[in-house]
Amino acid sequence: MDDMKNWSQQQRSLLTFFWSFFVLGISVTSAAEDIPQPVQVVLQTYCTDCHSEDYAEGNLRLDGNNVDWSVPDSLVEWEKVLTMVSKRIMPPPEGTALTPQDRELLLSWLDQKLSQNSPVGGTPLRRLNRREYRNSIASLFDLEDFELPNSFPRDNIQHGFDNQGDALVISPSHFEAFAETAAVVAYAFFAPPRPIVPSRQYEVAAGDLTISYSSACYIDGAMRLASSGKNTRRHATWPSRFVAPQRGTYRVQVTASSTEGCEKTPILRIEAMRDFRDTLKEFHEFELGHSERSTVEFDIQLDRGESLFFRYPNGPLNYDDKNIYQKFLADLFQEDRQLAAAWAEVGTPARGGSGWQRVREVLESAEMSGEPLTIEDAEVEKVIQKMARNAVGSGETLVYRFFEQGPYVAIHHVSITGALNPQTDREDEQRERRRMKLMGEFDGQTDRQSLEAFFTSFLRKAFRRPVSPAEAQEFVEITLNEHARSGSLRNGLHLAVRMALISPSFLYRSIGTGELDDYELASRLSYFLTAGPPDEQLMKKAETHVLRQREVLLSEAERLIDRRFASDFPKQWLGLSAIESLMPDNRLIRNFTKQHRGAMMEEVTETFWWVLDNNLPVKDLIAPDFVFTSELVAKEIYQLDEFADVASKKSKKNESTLTRVTVPRLSNKGGLLCMPAVMMATANGVDTQPVLRGVWVLENILGSPPPDPPNAVPALTPDTRGANSPKERLAAHMQEASCASCHREIDPLGFVLENFDPVGRWRTSYPVYTETGGKVRTTNGLEVDASGTLPDGSPLSNVSDLKEWLIENPKPFTQCLSEKLLTYATGRSLSYRERTLVGEIIDQQEGEDVRLKTLLLELIDSPIFRTK
């Protein structure tokens, strides 16, 4: 009952709130405020030549004598004026230069007015983004492995983030995807019973077995297998036209043979598997050992959708494992030097059977000529090395020798009968279990009261707020109507659950206005820190109306802060998504693997988490005395001496764990400005682009993004012929006054990072590539000149100088990070007043340094976070 009362109160107060604004809206319509005379004079002196009724350059007019500050666009426009003037982009060089006094007059008036008049709060209705939607469904239905289909639409990015209210649109494709996903999820719990497929016999001729890559070969009416190895697609064969249509026992007859006189008696193995998943349930093995056909019979359990996979598990040729393969080749060539010689003569035979045919031709012609091929031991070793390096390629060719000469196993015919004792599909069993878990004690109850109780609790979780009895009642009606219509309660529940999942109350958050109520606050906190809905504990705090108390809010926040946040937030803040798709030039780095990529991204997460979890000073993100790195990255990217001897091929287990390595604080290693992930994401994989990196520093470190380039300016395409450095090339920016106004701030910051190549490795000169006869040689070209300047004019000679400046002047970075955190949290860019508030929060921090966790908690407790 309490809930109900609270709910209706809430609705009422929302309405009152809304109406008050509506009325207020009318009353302030003519509330334009005069611009003070001295400011008008300044505007007329410097601005109105271009920004008046006649020209309105950039669609902006500054020739009025009053401002209506209640119009949101006014705030946007005047803030732009403030930015352009404070960055000295306006007035333009050809205009009258502002005197320091006039500048001060204009800026302080703007600062005052914008602080007074810009709002706190204002996030629009926000739909769940892809991640949040996925996590919400997983949590609501307790489906940990739930995955959205690949085709599920991606979100638009705004302000660098995927969770911004304005950008999260619902297009028809989105809606269709939501509706389809809802149906799929509802199906996972409530589906009509499936009819049983009657038993029958399936005949599989040898030719109907699948050849995948070089996994099998059809010779003399049988399908031969000659390699062993785990990879199903490369080493197994399976019926191309049969999958079990029904769960149950199948009786299988396999007619097979093998090569005779093998060292190890060949084994034929038959596995029950779904698709190509290498998870195995049941298998049967048979020793063959003779060339006569024999037929074996066995029963095997198959689930619907599973099939039979045939393998030769003790086949001596296994090119999945390089070490085994290398040793195998050594033995093979010991025994058959002719083969090694023929292979060497062909060089690199083409992959597959035609490559083998070439090798065989060489062998045969040597035999015919009566002059055996010869080969030196050292050459044999080279052939082995080369084949092992490209194990899959050479293995797919070499396997044909074994298809032809053995040892192999050959499958002549397969006959499958079933399902002999049809059973409920595993999927259906699972569905029953899931449904029982979801419905709990209400499972199987069809009375109105039980359904009401179920929906009251289900919808509370789905909508992240208590629901009124009327709302729950509506879902009960739907269920019962559908039950009556179709005769199935499951159909009724199916429909109701689908409806809940496309309801605006599930899809949207940030509903309402003004200060967030307890439930909205719970959602904001939870989606901010975990990208998922509030858990039960948090919901309880909202229910008992204590969440808005500072201590409760902060202790809940502390509870929810975890690694996931450290992985989600920095990736978007720093714009690192490009790393997934960038493929660095292989002249720059050979064998760039997903282990490199993974470790680079992990370093960002680990660093952020270390600083956050230990509540270290924010400046440790800039100039820490450590890096987190994998051995691979430490060796190849950081080029740390202590890792120089690490073998390049380590087991995968070691590669994914990062170690914390100590580095000097102001060195060229450590911190966001020296991280390989950042340096890679701000280049293009081939060469560095100082402009991009300069913009990146302004945007993400200094929090002072340059304005968009004016429309009229074409993209600068520098003439790259001649051996000039990027710096010389970009000098063109400085000659064009309209470019220079912004680029004098951007470019010098980018140059400071020029010591980092496109994968983030330190360099002191640019590489020059010369190609002769298909081979590329890299030599040192021009020296890197990493000197630059800060926006305030302070000279920098390299990245260490920049780091030093940032820790001596910590405010801009701290402010920037705070604004990014709040943008990510609230789903909108901060208003002028909110940014001022952030500044005040930072200034109020006690102690010498601002610490990351403390800062984060203070931001969460701020009115910015607490307002819609």
Added chain:
Amino acid sequence: MTTKSTPSLQRRHFLKAAGASLTLPLLESVPRSNQLVASEQNSGDELRVSSTAPAKNLVCVGSNLGLYRPAIYPEQTGRDYEMTPLLEELAAHRNDFTLFSGLDHRAGNGHKNWDNYLCGKNVGDMTLDQVVAEQVGRSTRFESIQLCAGDIPQQRMVYTRTGVPLPMINRPSVIYSKLFSTEDDRARSEYLLRSGRSSLDLVREEAKRLKQTVSQTDQTKLDEYFTSLRELELRMGRQLDHLASGTIEVDYELPPYDPVAPTLMLECEQIMFDLMALALQTNSTRVLTLFIAGLGQVFTLDGSTLRAGYHALSHHGNDPDLVRDLIRVEREHMKCLSRFISQLKEKTDQEGRPLLDSTIVMFGTGMGDSSRHSNRDLPTIIAGGGFRHGQHVSVDPSDEKSPLLGELYVTLLNQLGIETGTFSNASGEFREWTT
């Protein structure tokens, strides 16, 4: 002194002049970037569709590994070219198709860029087929259908206006039951559609109630919800109308299994082509795409098993054996295409004209040379659609002034009655061909 309000956009002035109550509450932020809110349904206003266009349907086939250019390009251009190994398979239709060589989008290279085949310069821009589907799709049950022969690839072939990649269907049984559902399936689809529709009705009521309680800008935001809901409802309605009108009888028997095993890709390809012809014949859709995959399949052709997988063949490095087998596989694609063209000649539309006359069939690729992963010079075949065919049209791919593939797309759009002058980075029709 006159009173002027400043600064603000003209739009605001208009609002103020129009009434007293339009000033927005203080706490709202106004969406600033309209392009983010671009929705899929209202865009139809930008383009005009002529009802008397020569072509009605568009079929785009994309081969992942392309076609081996030396085996398809004749030396001669114009009408009197000599047949090449791949074109031989299409000899019966010589006057019903045109081969283009040298066209591409002048876009970047690499694996990922296969996807710009139908996008133009940038991967993710609305694809040619979707431009058409937006204009003509609502007149049929399915706005468009996306198919795939072989394993579902990493590649994307079709993107909507908002950059959403559409999924492909690679099981013939799935598309078959979608198009020509049996009694059993019908009951089930009808249930899903009906219940789906009633759930839409119900949430609409809920959304309406919600709309009463939120602010003005949030109401605008919520309008997206209503519009999308309406659009989905229409889609479901078209499906239901079809179900109500009874099952379409087609004389076509699917194999009892789905040919999804790697070895059976060519079998799958042929079935997909057949189903596309049936879909056009039954007026189920006017826009179809088919992706031909290119992974590790080993094929058996004319009783003999090829000695390497299709993908391995494509990285032939000019090895003559591999090239020979590669051409054999590609001839199979051409056979499928030829059979498809024949079917479109035999089958007729509702006015009794051969389907080919009103159907543009494009066979192309996002990869010019799969051996080197080059995206330059994409071999492209256009058949049907009421064009004058019979030529080999060649442009110089190394000349920056050469026509772009996008110009050909503009020509196709105009032929379909969609009056436009541009596509991606191309402007104007491909005049070298049509004039």
